[in-house]
Amino acid sequence: MFEGLMDRLLGILSRGTEPLRVWYRYFFPLSVAIIVGHRTNLRKNNLADTETDPPKREAPKGFDIIGWRTADGSFNDLGNPWMGSAGTRFGRNLPLAETFAETGDELMTPSPRLISKELMARKEFVPVPHLNVLAAAWIQFMVHDWLSHGPNDRSVLHDIPLPEGDDWPGGKMQIPRSAPAEGQHEGRPTAYTNVETHWWDASQLYGSGEEKIKRVRSEPGGTSVLQDGKLWLDEAGLLPIDGQAKINANDPATQELSGVNGNWWIGLSVLHTLFAREHNAIVDRLKIDHPTECSEWLFQKARLVNSALLAKIHTVEWTPALMDSPAGRLAMRGNYWGLMGEQYAKTFGRASDSEVISGIPGSPQAHHGTPFAMTEEFAASYRLHSLLPDDFVFRSFKDDSVLQVADLAAVSGPHARGIYDKSSFNDVVYSLATENPGALVLHNFPNALRMLNKKAEQGIFMDLAAIDILRDRERGIPRYQAFRRLIGAKAPKRFADITSNRQWQQELKEIYGTVDKVDLLIGTLAEMNSKRGAPPRFGFSDTVFRIFVLMASRRLKSDRFFTDDFRPEVYTRAGFDWVTDNGLKDVIKRHCPELAIAFGDTRNPFFPWSRQKR
Numbered sequence: 001m002f003e004g005l006m007d008r009l010l011g012i013l014s015r016g017t018e019p020l021r022v023w024y025r026y027f028f029p030l031s032v033a034i035i036v037g038h039r040t041n042l043r044k045n046n047l048a049d050t051e052t053d054p055p056k057r058e059a060p061k062g063f064d065i066i067g068w069r070t071a072d073g074s075f076n077d078l079g080n081p082w083m084g085s086a087g088t089r090f091g092r093n094l095p096l097a098e099t100f101a102e103t104g105d106e107l108m109t110p111s112p113r114l115i116s117k118e119l120m121a122r123k124e125f126v127p128v129p130h131l132n133v134l135a136a137a138w139i140q141f142m143v144h145d146w147l148s149h150g151p152n153d154r155s156v157l158h159d160i161p162l163p164e165g166d167d168w169p170g171g172k173m174q175i176p177r178s179a180p181a182e183g184q185h186e187g188r189p190t191a192y193t194n195v196e197t198h199w200w201d202a203s204q205l206y207g208s209g210e211e212k213i214k215r216v217r218s219e220p221g222g223t224s225v226l227q228d229g230k231l232w233l234d235e236a237g238l239l240p241i242d243g244q245a246k247i248n249a250n251d252p253a254t255q256e257l258s259g260v261n262g263n264w265w266i267g268l269s270v271l272h273t274l275f276a277r278e279h280n281a282i283v284d285r286l287k288i289d290h291p292t293e294c295s296e297w298l299f300q301k302a303r304l305v306n307s308a309l310l311a312k313i314h315t316v317e318w319t320p321a322l323m324d325s326p327a328g329r330l331a332m333r334g335n336y337w338g339l340m341g342e343q344y345a346k347t348f349g350r351a352s353d354s355e356v357i358s359g360i361p362g363s364p365q366a367h368h369g370t371p372f373a374m375t376e377e378f379a380a381s382y383r384l385h386s387l388l389p390d391d392f393v394f395r396s397f398k399d400d401s402v403l404q405v406a407d408l409a410a411v412s413g414p415h416a417r418g419i420y421d422k423s424s425f426n427d428v429v430y431s432l433a434t435e436n437p438g439a440l441v442l443h444n445f446p447n448a449l450r451m452l453n454k455k456a457e458q459g460i461f462m463d464l465a466a467i468d469i470l471r472d473r474e475r476g477i478p479r480y481q482a483f484r485r486l487i488g489a490k491a492p493k494r495f496a497d498i499t500s501n502r503q504w505q506q507e508l509k510e511i512y513g514t515v516d517k518v519d520l521l522i523g524t525l526a527e528m529n530s531k532r533g534a535p536p537r538f539g540f541s542d543t544v545f546r547i548f549v550l551m552a553s554r555r556l557k558s559d560r561f562f563t564d565d566f567r568p569e570v571y572t573r574a575g576f577d578w579v580t581d582n583g584l585k586d587v588i589k590r591h592c593p594e595l596a597i598a599f600g601d602t603r604n605p606f607f608p609w610s611r612q613k614r
Contacts, residue, residue, distance in 0.1 A: 091374065130608070216257060229283045345358065
């Protein structure tokens with residue numbers, strides 16, 4: 001009753017203050033209250049279900065659906081076993097009537113390639129000084145857990161208009177359309193299917209189906225899973241090679257194997273390797289207290305613990321690093337620990353069922369009236385390619401000497417594994433942790449990704465910047481002005497309301513003509529230079545932050561294993577303590593102990609580490 005009243009009052013506060021000034025321009029306690037009010041209003045107004053005929057799911061035989069996460073994400077919600085499972089639809093954060101796809105001339109106006117060239121192409125690398133490249137790798141690592149639209153529909157190709165004088169290979173750019181979900185209904189906007197589980201269940205490590213889980217648990221070429229509950233790593237502690245991922249029949253396979261290994265680069269390789277090692281360390285710890293348990297029990301419990309640790313690190317370390325203001329840190333850490341804080345929780349446990357008082361983990365599960373799903377708007381908010389630098393300098397963790405220099409192409413896909421030939425795993429971690437990622441602003445999209453050599457022997461290239469623009473329009477993401485209005489944020493009326501940069505204002509006017517045509521992605525990049533859109537020391541814009549406020553909480557609050565079943569009886573006492581007592585620094589110390597001197601007393605492991613010059 002009290003919490004419901006507080007939610008209503010904070011929602012009123014949020015609506016009342018929004019027209020006057022943006023939340024972060026109020027004094028600290030009030031700004032935090034407004035953030036919570038935004039979340040209240042978004043939960044009420046910005047969750048929509050797209051399922052029309054939910055799939056049926058059968059419980060796996062002999063599987064503990066109460067104490068283990070299923071391979072495909074089913075039976076997380078025991079009353080609706082299909083919810084959040086692989087193969088179910090993306091939800092929406094906007095009313096369905098506002099999410100019809102753009103078509104015809106509207107879909108191509110302005111040309112996505114023109115926007116790529118004139119507004120997104122990197123002119124000069126703009127860094128984020130207070131973050132390291134591990135932060136950029138981490139978010140892709142997380143996104144691969146949460147969502148994937150899967151293969152596109154190549155039976156329908158979009159012809160992208162090329163600007164005059166464009167040097168695109170072959171003089172013609174075609175992009176296959178997104179594959180729609182089966183069972184579309186007339187009069188409703190097109191929906192799309194998530195091929196991964198929607199849950200925070202580390203499916204990027206383990207996979208979203210039994211076949212992939214078996215592969216990451218088996219010795220390469222083997223026919224059965226390892227009998228100790230562990231993931232397979234080679235003698236150097238590196239990931240196995242994916243024999244099914246050859247570029248062509250004549251090339252040796254060099255792509256590393258993991259639950260999700262698409263769009264691979266050295267940053268993903270590092271994080272997948274670290275947390276595969278962490279899984280195996282958790283297994284060793286569980287064996288001490290449970291020596292008679294079988295391999296399957298050890299694997300499933302270790303997965304449960306590892307998934308929760310990833311969620312905790314993201315919530316209390318990565319997100320506060322990206323939102324490094326007092327209000328941002330308190331709001332995001334409050335999702336996990338509540339207002340009572342970490343020390344109280346570790347000493348006394350929960351003080352209340354309230355998520356505000358004691359955090360979401362361990363509070364009652366709630367879906368806020370809508371079945372849980374990742375959303376198209378959330379996916380659109382995570383278009384963060386600009387975080388990637390153009391070049392990587394790999395240095396020795398011992399003395400900071402240069403070992404090798406590589407561009408983005410040379411550290412991506414099957415080439416990533418070759419980096420370890422000249423630089424040790426410790427060297428690579430150290431190098432990524434001492435360099436800065438790119439800022440999420442206009443004119444900072446990596447040019448290597450704007451002409452990505454996908455299948456050079458077939459003359460197939462991709463412009464990911466153009467694709468990012470097209471996908472939002474194609475999937476019914478409203479443009480920037482309408483998007484802000486629909487999430488309860490103040491909508492711009494002039495280009496000067498989007499950005500304070502006068503040159504950018506002029507560029508937007510020349511490309512779009514009117515404010516209402518500005519694409520969501522372009523608006524969020526432009527507003528990073530704005531009096532209303534760039535919270536101090538935030539890695540992303542206020543518009544993106546609004547969606548994060550809603551969905552970061554929802555990923556925890558809807559998940560049974562983070563709410564009702566986040567307890568020692570399910571995780572085991574050792575497993576529960578592992579989640580409570582560990583963070584990213586602990587993971588790195590455990591598996592790369594020589595690097596402890598580099599991050600030393602750095603407040604957050606996603607901030608730049610100390611350079612080890614001697």
